[in-house]
Amino acid sequence: MRPVLISLVITTYNRAGLLAGALKSVAASQFDNHSNIEVIVVDNNSKDDTRQTVENICEEGFPFLLRYVLEPNQGLSYARNRGIDESNATYVAFMDDDQLLDSKFLCRLAPVFASTNAVCVGGPLYLNNRGAIPKWLPPWLYDVGELDIGGDVKVLDGSENKKLIGGNMAFVREELVAIGKYDVNLGRSGGSLLNGEEVELQDRLHAAGKKVVYHPDLVQYHNFTLASRTKHYWRKFFFDHGRSQYRMRLVEYDTNVERAILGAPRWLWRHLLTRDIPHAARSFAGLHPAEIFEKQLDVWTTLGQIHEARCQAREGKHG
Numbered sequence: 251m252r253p254v255l256i257s258l259v260i261t262t263y264n265r266a267g268l269l270a271g272a273l274k275s276v277a278a279s280q281f282d283n284h285s286n287i288e289v290i291v292v293d294n295n296s297k298d299d300t301r302q303t304v305e306n307i308c309e310e311g312f313p314f315l316l317r318y319v320l321e322p323n324q325g326l327s328y329a330r331n332r333g334i335d336e337s338n339a340t341y342v343a344f345m346d347d348d349q350l351l352d353s354k355f356l357c358r359l360a361p362v363f364a365s366t367n368a369v370c371v372g373g374p375l376y377l378n379n380r381g382a383i384p385k386w387l388p389p390w391l392y393d394v395g396e397l398d399i400g401g402d403v404k405v406l407d408g409s410e411n412k413k414l415i416g417g418n419m420a421f422v423r424e425e426l427v428a429i430g431k432y433d434v435n436l437g438r439s440g441g442s443l444l445n446g447e448e449v450e451l452q453d454r455l456h457a458a459g460k461k462v463v464y465h466p467d468l469v470q471y472h473n474f475t476l477a478s479r480t481k482h483y484w485r486k487f488f489f490d491h492g493r494s495q496y497r498m499r500l501v502e503y504d505t506n507v508e509r510a511i512l513g514a515p516r517w518l519w520r521h522l523l524t525r526d527i528p529h530a531a532r533s534f535a536g537l538h539p540a541e542i543f544e545k546q547l548d549v550w551t552t553l554g555q556i557h558e559a560r561c562q563a564r565e566g567k568h569g
Contacts (some may be wrong), residue, residue, distance in 0.1 A: 404559025492554025
């Protein structure tokens with residue numbers, strides 16, 4: 251297959267309707283040489299009509315080469331890595347199935363790489379339907395799935411508040427392969443909401459002395475989905491976030507079995523019983539729905555860390 255300039259990888263799992271919208275936004279892209287772009291849809295074992303959706307869009311006419319790939323190993327990191335393996339381009343870019351691509355994203359991508367000499371670039375990810383956010387959601391959570399570091403080009407230094415979001419990241423393909431791609435022990439998998447894979451990858455890039463750049467011209471949009479408008483979703487999100495935190499920082503934790511209670515470090519139980527639960531109980535006095543829910547999420551995060559600590563102890567990964 252003839253090499254192309256950009257491979258755009260869209261990973262998807264059981265969201266054919268959203269995927270159709272994502273592909274429609276890609277089709278509206280401004281790009282002079284359509285033969286220099288390939289779009290790879292990686293289906294991570296969807297049970298809906300994802301494959302038929304892609305085939306229908308192909309039959310209706312799509313401006314770029316559009317390929318469907320099934321990745322049988324469950325997990326977002328597996329799906330992204332499969333997209334990398336399937337890509338045939340100088341640059342590989344990612345977007346999620348619940349996102350929309352700005353019409354100028356593709357035509358700006360190669361010039362951004364050329365002007366910054368970066369191996370990894372990304373840009374703003376704006377909410378497409380901010381009016382759908384429920385009133386009980388704490389305001390700081392509006393930023394989950396959204397990124398805006400300002401209107402200037404920034405070389406990111408790896409600090410906690412300066413990370414690109416996985417749904418809007420692009421790489422020099424050979425550099426991404428050389429660094430080892432995504433860690434398959436992190437990232438969403440089926441119904442799990444584990445995360446941290448894009449943060450861990452950026453940490454490896456920084457440790458290797460590679461340049462990571464935020465560029466305001468590389469815009470994508472994120473839909474606040476129906477699932478994320480439920481409290482159940484956010485409880486699970488933060489439970490799995492706690493699990494991810496523990497996995498990523500396992501070597502930093504004092505997890506000696508002699509100092510553990512029921513397989514988890516004592517300090518985690520202490521945080522749960524003396525900090526998180528009392529704070530959650532006191533929040534009801536204020537009767538502010540967003541504050542009450544915020545304190546509940548702290549409890550779920552620590553419960554996730556405890557759960558993962560016990561899993562790691564059973565598997566003999568610490569002690």
